[in-house]
Amino acid sequence: MKKIFALVDCNNFYASCERVFNPTVMNRPVAVLSNNDGCVVARSDEVKALGVVLGTPYFKCQKQVRKHNIAIFSSNYTLYGDMSQRVMETLEQFTPDIEIYSIDEAFLSLSGFEHLNLYQYGRNIRRTVEKWTGIPVSIGIAATKTLAKIATRIAKKEKSFKGVCSLVNDSRLDDVLKATPVENIWGIGRRSAKKLHARGLYNAKRFKYANAKWVKKHLTVVGLRIQQELWETSCIPLEQFPPPKKQIICSRSFGRPVTSLHDLREAVSDYTHQAAMKLRKQKSLAEVLQVYIATNRFKAEPQYCNAMHVTFPSATADSFQLARFACRCMERIFRSGYRYKKAGVVLAGLIPEGESQADLFWNTSSLRKQKLMDGLDVINEKYGHGSIRIASAGIRQPWQMKRDFMSPHYTTRWNDIPVVKATES
DNA sequence: TCTGGGGTCCTAGGACCC
DNA sequence: TCTGGGGTCCTAGGACCC
Numbered sequence: 001m002k003k004i005f006a007l008v009d010c011n012n013f014y015a016s017c018e019r020v021f022n023p024t025v026m027n028r029p030v031a032v033l034s035n036n037d038g039c040v041v042a043r044s045d046e047v048k049a050l051g052v053v054l055g056t057p058y059f060k061c062q063k064q065v066r067k068h069n070i071a072i073f074s075s076n077y078t079l080y081g082d083m084s085q086r087v088m089e090t091l092e093q094f095t096p097d098i099e100i101y102s103i104d105e106a107f108l109s110l111s112g113f114e115h116l117n118l119y120q121y122g123r124n125i126r127r128t129v130e131k132w133t134g135i136p137v138s139i140g141i142a143a144t145k146t147l148a149k150i151a152t153r154i155a156k157k158e159k160s161f162k163g164v165c166s167l168v169n170d171s172r173l174d175d176v177l178k179a180t181p182v183e184n185i186w187g188i189g190r191r192s193a194k195k196l197h198a199r200g201l202y203n204a205k206r207f208k209y210a211n212a213k214w215v216k217k218h219l220t221v222v223g224l225r226i227q228q229e230l231w232e233t234s235c236i237p238l239e240q241f242p243p244p245k246k247q248i249i250c251s252r253s254f255g256r257p258v259t260s261l262h263d264l265r266e267a268v269s270d271y272t273h274q275a276a277m278k279l280r281k282q283k284s285l286a287e288v289l290q291v292y293i294a295t296n297r298f299k300a301e302p303q304y305c306n307a308m309h310v311t312f313p314s315a316t317a318d319s320f321q322l323a324r325f326a327c328r329c330m331e332r333i334f335r336s337g338y339r340y341k342k343a344g345v346v347l348a349g350l351i352p353e354g355e356s357q358a359d360l361f362w363n364t365s366s367l368r369k370q371k372l373m374d375g376l377d378v379i380n381e382k383y384g385h386g387s388i389r390i391a392s393a394g395i396r397q398p399w400q401m402k403r404d405f406m407s408p409h410y411t412t413r414w415n416d417i418p419v420v421k422a423t424e425s
Numbered sequence: 426t427c428t429g430g431g432g433t434c435c436t437a438g439g440a441c442c443c
Numbered sequence: 444t445c446t447g448g449g450g451t452c453c454t455a456g457g458a459c460c461c
Contacts, residue, residue, distance in 0.1 A: 036429065038429050057428040105461075186459095188459085189459045192458080220435065220458095247433095250430090252429085256426090298427095402427090
C-alpha cells in the first residue's frame, strides 16, 4: 500500500503562543528569546519581514526592537509545552497514527485515506487546530516524510495554498523539486549542501537524479535515504512510540559570570536534579554521569573548559546520590581565577528500571529513597518545576539565567489565568 | 553588559580477541 | 626478517535536526 504522510508544523510557534493569551501583541511584531535572553529564536511574520535573522543575539537587534516596537519575550517553556500538548491532542482527532516530532511539529500517517480529498482534509485539520488552540499551522502532505517537509515549506510560503499543500499523485512533483534548493531539503545541512554544489547539484530535482553511488560515497547512507525519499520511496518510518532517550543533558549559561566553586556546585546540583527528574520520568537509570564547565568563548579573557565523568558500579536515578557525585566532579575540574559562563550535566549509559546490576559494596537506592523521589516528582509536577529543589542547589542562586521578559504561565498556574473584564459601553 | 539548549545517527580509528 | 584476516566494542568528532 502506498504510504501517505502529513507534516503539521506550527507557524512561528513560540511567538504564536505568546499571542494567544495576550491580545495587545496581536498586531505588534513579536520575537521570543532563547534561554538567558541570548538570541532571537522565534519571530512573527512581521519580525521576519523586518530582516531580523534567526539566532541574532538580542543585544545586536535592540535598535530595531525599539524602532519597530517589537514585543520581546523570554522563553516560557511551561507555556509552550502546554500549548504543544493541546495541539497534539487536537491532531489525534484526525488519525491514531501520529508521531510527535518536536515541540511544534507532528507527522501524521494518512495511509488509507486516499479516497478523501487530501487537500480538503488538511484544510479541515488546520481550521480545527486554529479554532481549538489559537495556533496557526501549515500542513504538507506527500508519500514520504522528506517530501512532506518540502510540501510544508510551500504551504507556508505560497499564500494561495492557504496553509496546505499536497504532493500526492501530483505530476508537478519534479517541478516543485526543481524549485527547491538542496540546502532546504530535510537532512541536508551546510556541509552536504557544499558537496552537492561542488558537483553542480543545486536543486532537489538534480539531487534526485544524481548517481546513487556517488551519493552514498559522499553523503553516506543518510544521503542515500534522502535521495530515495525524493523518489517517493519511504525510508524513514513513522515513529509512533519514540524509544527512551539514550542520554539526558541539562546545561545552562549563567545570567552573569560565576567565579566561585560554591556557586558552581549549586548550579550542577540543580541541573543534576532536573536531569534526574527526566530520567525517572522515562523510567530509566543512569550508569554514567558527566559534568562540564566552560568560560565565555566570545570574550577576550583567559579560557578554560574541562569535563569529567564517573561510572557507577550500579545504575541509579537518585537525585541526591547523583548530585553528590556531580559536586565531587566539579571540585575536581574547577580551577580558580576564571570567569565561568556555562556548566552542564550529562546522564548517559541509560538502562531501563529493573535491569540494574546490584553491587555488593555499592549503596543501592533503598525503597524508602525511591518513595522520596516519587514524592518529589509528584509535587514538582503538581506545583510546578522548582517547587521542591535539593538543598545543595542553594536558595539565592546568583547564577540563575536571565529572563527579563517572561510572560505569565497562563495555562498552568492558577494566579496567572487570564481575566477578561467587561467594560460598559 | 549582552552570543541557547537538547537531542540523534554515522564514521573512523584504536584496543582487543581468535 | 617476516607481521593475516575478521570480528566486536568503545570513543571522539562530524553532521544534522528542532
